[in-house]
Amino acid sequence: MSDKEALPAGTEVVIYGQPLWLGVIVSGPDENLLGNVSYRIRCENGEIVKRAPSIVVRRTDFATSWHVWKDDQVIAGGREISRERMDQYAVEHGGEVLYGWPEGHPEAQTPAQ
Secondary structure: OOOOOOOOOOOEEEEOOOOOEEEEEEEEEEEOOOOOEEEEEEEOOOOEEEEOHHHEEEHHHHHOOEEEEEOOEEEEEEOOOOHHHHHHHHHHHOOEEEEOOOOOOOOOOOOOO
16 A cells, blocks of 8 residues: 555545545455555445545545636645646646635635634
8 A cells, every 4th residue: 555644434535536526434445456455435425435545535635735626626636736736737727726625615614704
């Protein structure tokens, strides 16, 4: 497995992809006989999926990371990726650079007053 921190069962996560999925880790990370590693995650719709650790992040980490959003989808970004890199990506591929969730998204936090 990579040097990425293993997330424990019960952790609320975001699964990168088209679309983004929200869920809770049920088990893992587990390695199969071929060496592939995955988490079992229960998504908000109740479906259980297996996904690689490279595309699974804590919800809190997603909410505190830079991303490029285009057509209501994340097309780039993640933890430890700089704002400058996301600006460059947005210039090359289009989209809007945002920190965390876009305004109006159900996961977006209301700014402190």
